[in-house]
Amino acid sequence: MDLNFGFMAEYWPIFLRGALVTLELSFFGVALGTVLGVLFALMRISRFWPVKFLASTYIEIIRGTPMLVQIFIIHYGLTGFGINLPPFISGVVALTINSSAYMAEVFRAGIEAIDRGQTEAARSLGLSRGMALRYIVLPQAFRNMLPAIGNEFIIIIKDSSLISVIGIAELMYNARTVQSVTFSPMEPLLIACALYFIMTFTLSRLLAVLERKLRS
Amino acid sequence: MKKKLSLLLISVMVVLSACGQNNKENTPAATNNNAATDPPAVEKTTLTLGTSADYAPFEFHKMIDGKDTIVGFDIEIAREIAKDMNAELQIQDMDFDGLLLALDTGKVDMVISGLTPTEERKKNVDFSEIYYLTSQGVLVKKDQAEQFKSLDDLKGKKIGIQKGSIQEGIAQEIADAKLTALAKIPELILELKSGRVDAIILEKPVADQYAVAQTDIAVSEVKIEQPVEEAGVSIAVKKGNQDLLNKIDGTIARLKESGEIDRYVVEANELVGE
Numbered sequence: 408m409d410l411n412f413g414f415m416a417e418y419w420p421i422f423l424r425g426a427l428v429t430l431e432l433s434f435f436g437v438a439l440g441t442v443l444g445v446l447f448a449l450m451r452i453s454r455f456w457p458v459k460f461l462a463s464t465y466i467e468i469i470r471g472t473p474m475l476v477q478i479f480i481i482h483y484g485l486t487g488f489g490i491n492l493p494p495f496i497s498g499v500v501a502l503t504i505n506s507s508a509y510m511a512e513v514f515r516a517g518i519e520a521i522d523r524g525q526t527e528a529a530r531s532l533g534l535s536r537g538m539a540l541r542y543i544v545l546p547q548a549f550r551n552m553l554p555a556i557g558n559e560f561i562i563i564i565k566d567s568s569l570i571s572v573i574g575i576a577e578l579m580y581n582a583r584t585v586q587s588v589t590f591s592p593m594e595p596l597l598i599a600c601a602l603y604f605i606m607t608f609t610l611s612r613l614l615a616v617l618e619r620k621l622r623s
Numbered sequence: 624m625k626k627k628l629s630l631l632l633i634s635v636m637v638v639l640s641a642c643g644q645n646n647k648e649n650t651p652a653a654t655n656n657n658a659a660t661d662p663p664a665v666e667k668t669t670l671t672l673g674t675s676a677d678y679a680p681f682e683f684h685k686m687i688d689g690k691d692t693i694v695g696f697d698i699e700i701a702r703e704i705a706k707d708m709n710a711e712l713q714i715q716d717m718d719f720d721g722l723l724l725a726l727d728t729g730k731v732d733m734v735i736s737g738l739t740p741t742e743e744r745k746k747n748v749d750f751s752e753i754y755y756l757t758s759q760g761v762l763v764k765k766d767q768a769e770q771f772k773s774l775d776d777l778k779g780k781k782i783g784i785q786k787g788s789i790q791e792g793i794a795q796e797i798a799d800a801k802l803t804a805l806a807k808i809p810e811l812i813l814e815l816k817s818g819r820v821d822a823i824i825l826e827k828p829v830a831d832q833y834a835v836a837q838t839d840i841a842v843s844e845v846k847i848e849q850p851v852e853e854a855g856v857s858i859a860v861k862k863g864n865q866d867l868l869n870k871i872d873g874t875i876a877r878l879k880e881s882g883e884i885d886r887y888v889v890e891a892n893e894l895v896g897e
Contacts, residue, residue: 421691483721486728494715574717576691584684584691586809587677590836593813 414589415598422595425581426602432495432577433564436502440563441556443503444510449540451515462511469508475569477501482573498570498577506563513555517548550621557614561607568603578602670710672701673731675719677808680828680891681737681856684716694894696887697735700754700858703883704733704874718806720787723748726861733867734859737826739789741853749862751871753855754884759793759847760830762815762823762840771822771843783811783820790824793847808833815840828888832895 415422450462469477481504482497492500521544529539571580582599586592674697676682682695693714705712715731722738725731726748737757740750763771770776779799784790786804794802803820805811812833814820822843823830834842858875860867878884 417686420689421686424691483724483728483730486730491729572718572721574715574721581691583677583807583809587679587807588684588686590679590809590812590833592809592816 410594410597411591412594412598414585414591414594418585418589418595421581421585422578422598422602425576425578425599426606428575428577429564429567429579429603430606432498432502432567432570432575433560435499436506436563436567437556437560439499439503440506440510440559443507444514447507447511448514448518451511452518466508466511469504470512474501474505474566475572477505478569478573494573494575497573498567498575501570502563502567505566506559509559509562510556513552513559514548517552517555518544520551521547553621554614554618557610557617561610564606564610565603668708668710669713670701670705670708670733671713671715671731672698673715673717673722673725673734674698674701674736675722676714676716678737678826678829679832679895680888681826682735683895685894694891696755696884696891697737699887699891700874700878700884701733701735703878704858704871707874707877708870719785720806723787723859726859729861732860732864733871737856738859739853739855740857740859741789741792744859747862748859749864749868751858751860751868752875753857754875754879755856755888756851756854757856758827758854759790759824759849760827761843761845761847762812762825762830762833763821763843764815764818765839765841767821768841768843771845774845774847776845777822780821781819783814783823785811785825788825789853790826793849794824812837812840828892 447462447466450458451466453459453462478497478501481501482492482494485492518540525543525547526539529543530536534542567577568579571577571583574580576584578599582595585595585598589595674682674693676684676693676695678695680695682693682697685692685694687694693716698714701714702712715725717725719736722731722734722736723744726734734748738744738750739757740753744750761771761777774797777797777800780797781801781803782794782797783803783805784794785808786806791802791804794800803811803814805814808825808829811820811823811825815823816837816839822845824847827842830842834840858871860871878887
């Protein structure tokens with residue numbers, strides 16, 4: 408196997424742009440997924456059973472089906488209902504839905520890990536249930552959950568490569584583009600691999616720093 | 624907290640819609656219809672082309688002036704069709720096996736991707752007149768090229784083809800062959816180089832390009848005879864879209880007449896080699 412990376416002189420912008428789109432997709436997926444995740448987590452711990460049931464069903468279905476299938480259904484399947492999303496939006500929606508289900512579980516675990524005594528103390532000080540959750544429980548839970556949220560971000564960066572199937576010019580898609588332009592199948596994959604690793608590794612270092620800061 | 628959440632949500636949405644505007648670099652900017660000043664001219668419409676751009680010289684990516692552009696002779700034909708319709712051409716690049724799905728669900732108006740109008744496909748989409756005749760090439764490892772002289776030599780061998788392609792049908796006819804069907808050509812090339820398949824069947828012009836670029840593979844002497852109706856490639860539209868089909872056929876007739884298509888093929892082949 409003799410590798411030749413000569414094409415990089417001409418094609419590095421394509422890889423860079425792809426990496427940028429990957430980060431864009433992942434960022435929106437995680438940001439929106441976090442918001443939705445909080446919502447579903449709160450629904451799951453609600454005392455009103457239909458709400459609880461709805462959230463549980465959603466989470467189970469999303470976590471129990473492959474992301475690739477979800478991407479296809481969102482991009483192609485929804486047109487049957489008159490919803491015709493452009494590829495980038497389809498990609499973000501798929502990542503959002505996927506990460507929101509996992510995030511919801513992270514949040515729920517985080518909220519349930521806070522000692523019941525905290526809520527009880529807040530309630531006996533006269534705070535309502537909602538206020539106790541908002542001012543006492545959630546801030547503490549959030550701090551414990553940061554590592555898990557960061558992990559989800561890393562997972563989403565890797566999973567976003569699946570979105571290349573619907574034709575968004577992210578890193579994986581662009582790597583395949585370079586494959587077919589240069590007629591060299593192996594090297595572009597190695598470059599993509601390295602770029603993915605740089606992204607995820609940088610992120611996990613940043614998270615480690617953040618965690619140390621929060622702990623001190 | 625609630626306020627913050629909704630603020631975050633809204634701001635993300637705003638940025639998202641802004642990003643959504645410029646995510647496809649190979650689509651031309653939207654047209655401005657100055658309805659106020661225009662006389663009742665022909666309405667500018669968009670024509671969306673679906674293609675799988677990993678198939679030089681039919682359609683492939685190329686860096687032109689530092690910009691990633693989709694080119695090829697299929698694309699040139701698409702441009703002519705759009706020109707004749709006075710429409711704005713938008714190109715959507717995707718996996719080959721997603722093309723017909725995209726056509727069916729209205730994501731794209733037409734598919735030009737070296738498509739052969741098979742009976743099977745005719746059930747689901749409508750095809751234009753044939754605009755080009757292809758021939759098949761069989762790629763093998765250079766050091767094994769001696770073993771592949773005729774179609775019979777492929778019997779019982781491991782053969783790679785593109786999923787959903789006409790070559791898949793050809794390979795299925797070969798006795799005892801073990802098939803590997805993958806979405807993208809470069810993946811097939813990797814399979815061949817690593818010895819997981821013995822041969823790949825693909826369009827001759829595409830095979831030729833790979834044999835030039837990769838020193839350890841070669842186009843074998845195997846000739847695959849095909850009846851004319853199986854060797855042609857044409858343009859697919861959604862079933863029943865007769866109106867668009869007529870316009871496409873009109874453009875094809877014009878390009879054939881003037882010999883433009885042959886010129887596009889030559890130009891595209893030169894572009895690949897650059």
